[in-house]
Amino acid sequence: MKILLQGLNHKTAPLELREQLAIEPAELTDATRSLLHLPGVREAMLLFTCNRVEVVVCHDTDVQTPLQFLGDHLGIAGASFAAHSYEYRDFDAVQHLFRVASSLDSMIVGEPQILGQVKEAYAAARSIGTARSHLERLMQATFAAAKKVRSQTGIGNASVSIASVAVDLAARVFGSLKGQxxxxxxxxxxxxxxxxxxxxxxxxxxxxxxxxxxxxxxxxxxxxxxxxxxxxxxxxxxxxxxxxxxxxxxxxxxxxxxxxxxxxxxxxxxxxxxxxxxxxxxxxxxxxxxxxxxxxxxxxxxxxxxxLEERKIEAQRAERIVAQEALGYHRRTQTLDIGPVVRELHEVAEQIREAELCRAQSQMLPHDQRAAIEGKTRRMMNKFLHPVIMKLKSAAEQGDVDAITTIRTTFDQSLVQQLRSQQGDKKTVEIPPPSRFNALTA
Missing domain, CATH: 3.40.50.720 (NAD(P)-binding Rossmann-like Domain)
Structure with a gap:
């Protein structure tokens, strides 16, 4: 499952454009559900604050325009804000979301309100069923990253907010707020x-x-x-x-x-x-x-x-934590994604092994020897697969698609050779193509 995040914020769009996408609480449910009408979108979440509007979707086919789709749903011409929006995919989307929740992308770095707003956005999506297993995993990792930033840096010390900055500005204008x-x-x-x-x-x-x-x-x-x-x-x-x-x-x-x-x-x-x-x-x-x-x-x-100047050093420490957490999440999800591939490797290898046993049995293999040979061949199969699977997992953790493709290609060639060697054998078991490899590296 792929991740796409599109949005606009106080850095990319003026207030006049951001307020066009303002969503009333009563509209949030319908707007979020509407995103599931986009072909390929399986899960969706909307984050709306005074400084940003962001759309997060999990999809299994190519998706290009969820933000424009949202604008159309709200009756806004997409072209009016397209030039002011940004887009992140997969790892970059994860890292951006971690930065947002950790208040590293806020107007006031370190302000504590944004984490609560992200949690509210996720809770709203979950309550209507647009956030399920993939967004669940992503958001729990997001909250954990934000918590680590708060506990391991001083970015939240003497917390400030938009409201406190507004009061500070008033105090500067009047010199003092006493008597006001x-x-x-x-x-x-x-x-x-x-x-x-x-x-x-x-x-x-x-x-x-x-x-x-x-x-x-x-x-x-x-x-x-x-x-x-x-x-x-x-x-x-x-x-x-x-x-x-x-x-x-x-x-x-x-x-x-x-x-x-x-x-x-x-x-x-x-x-x-x-x-x-x-x-x-x-x-x-x-x-x-x-x-x-x-x-x-x-x-x-x-x-x-x-x-921001006062918090620059702490913000740099926080950025390193976010980068590490995002990389760790990416590696974990990549490893999870190859689970079906690993299982299919075992399935295909087992069918090859069974085919060879059938061949041996047809050649009058004594019945009392079959159990021993069964165990030996299974151990041989596991020993053969072990280094292949370890390489596959390592490549997935590093996000090395080229290495995964090489492993897939090598295994495909070995399967072709195996099939050719069994041509004409009536007891040969048909071996299915490794379709999940293709899905992983497409």
Whole structure:
């Protein structure tokens, strides 16, 4: 089974394109299942975060365009993002997935949220039956690699996140967050992380607004803040110095006309908005209004780069671990893949042995000698096959397809010679072609 990963992320595609592929939770199941309609695809998983959209498929025939297929399913022209996407196959796909889960491909290297998001993506695919034995094996290895990176490097020390970088940016703009009034729109994980950061840096008050008011109450009570009914959102925003949004809304919550009204109510006192949602919650047009300062998730990258410098040495150690883990997984799966071939070697050799015994029996071999000869010939067969199988396994572990092909060719020639030597013998057992060799090295 082959692996193909296609996607786009914050390095390859602007936010305007990434948000086109944003998938609502209600759509995720149908979108993932749709990938199984691609010829040759046997298993599939979708990873969607604020910084990336990635499609992972296991397939047994050539597959070219799962990302475009997903775009078509969502009603998006594939050509609009094809130039911004990337593709990894087999070993490279494994290594990329290990890097993603280990937070080596994140905007903020070492941020801990991505591993949880990868686990959620796998759990969703498994729950609907699109992730089975092959993805099960791959994802368990992915989680193990990420755990090893966390335990054996300091990449996660003093963990940061998109939310914490956003708060740091706000602190730089205002000089200090002491005395500032903050509104959080969205009570999810990002909102929770941001609330903790704002409180720790001395914000005067933290308000929380969420469409499900109970979630806003829960988050606000955790940090000593106050929940705001969603219908009072715009009033609360006008009274806040900093607004951070992280909802799952599919349309802008704050538009240009809202910005103008906020400034009128604030008597033109400046207002800082941080939009870390994908799709975006805030119309980019607000940034053109004097007195309103807007940052989205892509504009946080300059702040995030400072954290990368601090973690560069640990990231290098983590990269070595990921490379070793990916190579180990590749070797294990290659060895597993030749299992049927090894069994067929034994089957074919056994048929040759049986054919020769039949020949000997037809030549009046004494019955009391048959058991002894049976044992001797089986031992001879195993001794003959042992070095062949060891070479085959070694080649598979190294990913050396050329060596596997050579072994296959040699064995095929020996089979042809054996068949020719038995022409005309009525007791000869028909020997099937080693079809699994062909499948392995195709």
């Amino acid at each position: 009034r903050v509104l959080l729109v969205g009570a999810g994980k990002m909102g929770e992380l941001a609330a903790a950061q704002f409180i720790s840096q001395g914000a005067q008050s933290v308000l929380v607004a969420n469409r499900t008011h109970e979630n806003a109450v829960r988050l606000a009570s955790t940090f000593g803040g106050r929940a705001v009914p969603f219908e009072d959102l715009y009033t609360a925003a006008a009274e806040s110095d900093i607004v951070l949004t992280s909802t799952g809304a599919q349309e802008y919550i704050f538009r240009r006309e809202h910005g103008r009204e906020f400034l009128r109510r604030r008597k033109n006192k400046p207002m800082f908005l941080i939009d870390i949602a994908v799709p975006r919650d805030v119309d980019p047009a607000l940034n053109s209004i004097d007195g309103i300062f807007l940052h989205d998730i892509d504009s946080l990258q300059s702040v995030a780069s400072a954290h």
